[in-house]
Amino acid sequence: MRKLIEFVGSTVVAIGLLTGLASAADEARVMQEKQAAEIVDTSAYKKEGPYKIGVAAGYMGNSWVVFTLQHIKYEASLHDDITEVLVTDAAFNPTKQVADIEDLISKGVDLILYWPVDDKAIEGALKKATDKGIPTINTGGGFVNSPSVTASVFIDQWNLGEMVARRLFQDMGGKGKIFAMLPIAGTTAAVDQLAALKAVMEEYPDIELLSAEYGDWNRAKAKQITENLLQKYPEIDGVFSPAGQMSIGVAEAFDEAGRLSEVIMSPGDEYNGWLKWVRTNNQGGAVTFPTRVGQEALRLGMRILRGENVRRGQKVPSEYISPGAAGVYAETDRPDDWWASELPEAWKPQ
């Protein structure tokens, strides 16, 4: 009897905690939506051109941000009143990014676009910018609600995860065993994608999540982890992997184990190596993680400089591309580490 009471009690507590956590996560999302919809008073930032644009990159060490930067430069080329784009690279060093932002302020930039290494570390430097009438735009990171950040142009990782999960479950016929290959543990991307996956799973009771793994956006690590999981689980029906870079490693491990035919891969993103795989295997497709977020950020910045009212958070929506269509975007004569984009040829990274 005592055991029964303990069991029932602990179950109730666990359900209560889980419900509490889920509801806290929902509340946070509702709050974020509300904050993102707020209208920013841009009167303090209104100024006449010509404009000098500053880009404080937290890092340039992956192809996605390289393409994002090219989008910024391309958009700048479309505006006659932009005379210069100054770019700094903090190389994953928050202290350097603080110094970079201060340098850009002293060089007289009119607008700062940035992607952070650590949001908190650069808050003070960004505040200096906004205090001097220089708007700051978080470009491509998550949504940031801070007085030091004028606006965020972002890709919603939760929405992306939800779209990927729904498509995967539909492709699986609503049942089967899956594992999730997520980015670096603790990052917004990993947390939001996993939360979205679990939320969609509630609608698909016949889907079982075997394991959530963290491949750190690293193809080799994703492959190594998958090789291990293939030994542990005799049945794996699907893989949730929104990042194409890791999806290739996962698919390769299945292929080498002779088990590719048993698994359904989720959509990845528009990473070229993944699109090549989709083209060859005609499955998976893509849910985009658009590099044009850079272009959208500069467009928003220009509206702020003109004194137009803008929302504090602007989403760049992800889109689903079917396997047949995704294959068309694959550039077979380009490297794997490349992104399908709408950039004109001359503006693609050289």
Add this chain to the structure above:
Amino acid sequence: MSDRTGTVADNLQTRIWRWASSNAIWIVLALLFSVAALLSDAFLRPVYIFNIVRQAAPVGVAAIGVTLVMILGGVDLSVGAIISLTAVLTAVLMDGQVANIPLAVTFALAVGAFIGGINGVLIAYNRISPFILTLGMAVVITGITQIYSGGTARGIVSPGFREFFNFRIGGVVPVLALFFLGLALVGVRLQQTTKFCRNLYLIGSNPQAAELSGLHVKRITIIAYALSGLMGAMAGIALLARSGVSSTFAGRGLEFDVLAAVILGGTTFQGGRGGIGGTIAAVFVLLIAFNLVNIVGLDYNAQLIVKGAIIIIASSAYIYFKKVR
């Protein structure tokens, strides 16, 4: 009679402990492997065992070279950056053409050896701290890689290259695993038989005495670092063969895996001790620790705790076997 039996038993025990002492890391590996096999039968499947060997190839190959410079009393922190550079360089030079493979591989190896040689020259003639110098070199190489690649891992791997290295002989042994084991065996053999390797130990034990006794310390230092760079380049090619190259930072952080393996394998920062055999065993200890927690299916955070604990226990067991006589 009983005294003699007792003496024989004592001698046998002493010999066993001496053997255990000099092969401590292999005993740790055997124990860890046994535990792994008890927890998951995957560790008894030949295909999976050779998977582990293939997974170990990039770090293992680089660790062979770093062991040489650490026996000498140095260190090479530029190896991760060399891996990234040579992986990207090889893919770029291949440009998707089979005919380009020999040139691409040869050039990448030459670049690795050249960078290692520069490390060696600067350390031999300027007596700069190897730690600082190779750390600085890592930063320089990273910058070169970024400028050369423009931030995206350019280059297309030639068809057949990865297929060759990942082909399983007899359906079990991948060529890449064989390549790594072959290099390890050659390294161990050279360490046991060549004058060059004996000189590394002499210099590492007492550089002043080695110089006074007429050893070409500078030349040996340059060759050792050039070999480390060469092995770093081979590791870059091994990484390209194993998983393709998907980033200009493909080798970032691997220098720490390499250092961890070399030190756990018994080669110290002081130099003059250790060897390639111990390093290879330690590479497998670290890899099995990761795979074991992964395959057993622990939650990610629990994986970190158990993996860290395995490494601490392995190190403690290693020291225990080394001390007991």
